[in-house]
Amino acid sequence: MQNIQARRWDPLVRLTHWGVAAGVLANGAFTEEGSGLHLWVGYGVGALLALRLLWGFIGPAEARFSAFPPSPGRAAAHLREIAEGRRSHHRSHNPLGALMVYALWATLAVVIATGVAMAGPPTLSTPPAVAASNERGHEAAEAAEHEGGHEAHGSARDGDAEHEEDxxxxxxxxxxxxxxFVLAALHILGVAFETRRSGRQILTAMIGGRRKAAPAE
Ligand code: HEM
Ligand code: HEM
Incomplete structure (x- = not known):
């Protein structure tokens, strides 16, 4: 049955969504923590997030923040709608989904900001490898401690302070x-639940399924 309320997210929303999801999965499950690959995947996810947030100001109507403002009141109304078995149509994320979207973005921003604080901004030279440089920093601090000189003590303390911050x-x-990861799991359950409840092709809209053939011009 063709859904008359079919919609499809624009290519930038789809690209940033699946890029972020793949990067988060890769860094959470596959790349070695702090490795060059982990950092580059992380910077990539950061760039995709920045692009999507920019799109929230200049993108098409349904991708703009104004189409899905964070509103606990509206989210509560949406919950009542679910409880009462009513359905309404939303051009963008539904109000409950919108809260989840902002929570995902905020959490992702913290992950990226703390990652960059540990690793520093990306450089064009050799890929960064924080784990290795941390190791070296630690060894240098320990060696300085053994030498016992005044300057050496100073650098050992600096090294320790830096290490604590890291x-x-x-x-x-x-x-x-x-x-x-917890929010992403709830998000996927939410998508599945809302798909069942509303009968709308929510996932297809994010994948970019075929549109109904456009009438000949
Ligand atoms: C894309 C989302 C990301 C996810 C899901 C993620 C996840 C993780 C996880 C689970 C760890 C292991 C933490 C531990 O057990 O101590 C880790 C470590 C690390 N991550 Fe990420 N990360 C992400 C992005 C980034 C970014 C953007 C950077 C920096 C550019 C970064 C840099 C690091 C570093 C340096 C460590 C190792 C810390 C250490 O052992 O010294 N991560 N990350
Ligand atoms: C770590 C993994 C994931 C993260 C961080 C994530 C994050 C997000 C975010 C931030 C949005 C809002 C999109 C935007 O407006 O740009 C979104 C929407 C969406 N995501 Fe995910 N997602 C993840 C995994 C998945 C997976 C595995 C699926 C497939 C089941 C999925 C299906 C969707 C759908 C269908 C939407 C659109 C919801 C709507 O119509 O309101 N996501 N996701």
């Missing part, structure tokens, strides 16, 4: 990444 960033990075 550890703190790492903790936040890890906690935010774990929260992101």
């Amino acid at each position: 550890e703190w960033m790492e903790e936040v990075h890890e906690a935010a990444a774990n929260l992101l």
Whole structure:
């Protein structure tokens, strides 16, 4: 049955969505933490997020933030709608979905910001490898401690302070990444639930399924 309310997200929304999802999955499950590949995938995800957020101001109507403002009131109304078995049509994300979208973006921003704080901005030279440089920093601090000179002590302390800051960033990075995985799982359940409830092709709209043939001009 052809859904008369069919819609399709524009190519930039689809590209950034699936790029971010693939990058998050890759960094959460496959790349080695802190490796060059982890960092480059992370920078890529950051760039895609930045592009999508820019699109929220200048993109087509349904992709703009104005089409899905964060509104707990409207989200609550949407929950009542679900409870009462009513359905309404939304051009963009439904109000409950919108809250999830902002939560996903905010959490992702924390993961990226803490990652970049540990690794520094991307450079065009050799791929960064923070784990290795952390290791070297630690060894240098330890060697300085053994030497016992005045200057050496200073650099050992600096090294320790830096190390503590990195550890703190790492903790936040890890906690935010774990929260992101939980939110993403809820998000997928939400998509499945809303698809069943509304009968709309929600996933197809994000994949870019075929449109109904356009009438000949
Ligand atoms: C795209 C989303 C990302 C996810 C899901 C992710 C996930 C993770 C996870 C789960 C860890 C292991 C944490 C631990 O057990 O201590 C980790 C470590 C790390 N991540 Fe990410 N990350 C992401 C993006 C980034 C970005 C953008 C950067 C920096 C450009 C980055 C840099 C690092 C570094 C340096 C570590 C290792 C910390 C250490 O062991 O010294 N990550 N990441
Ligand atoms: C880590 C993985 C994922 C993240 C971080 C994520 C994040 C997001 C975000 C931020 C949006 C809003 C899109 C925008 O307006 O640009 C979105 C929408 C959407 N996502 Fe995901 N997603 C993930 C995985 C998935 C998966 C695996 C599916 C497939 C089941 C999926 C299906 C959808 C759909 C269908 C929408 C549109 C919802 C609507 O019509 O309101 N996502 N996702």
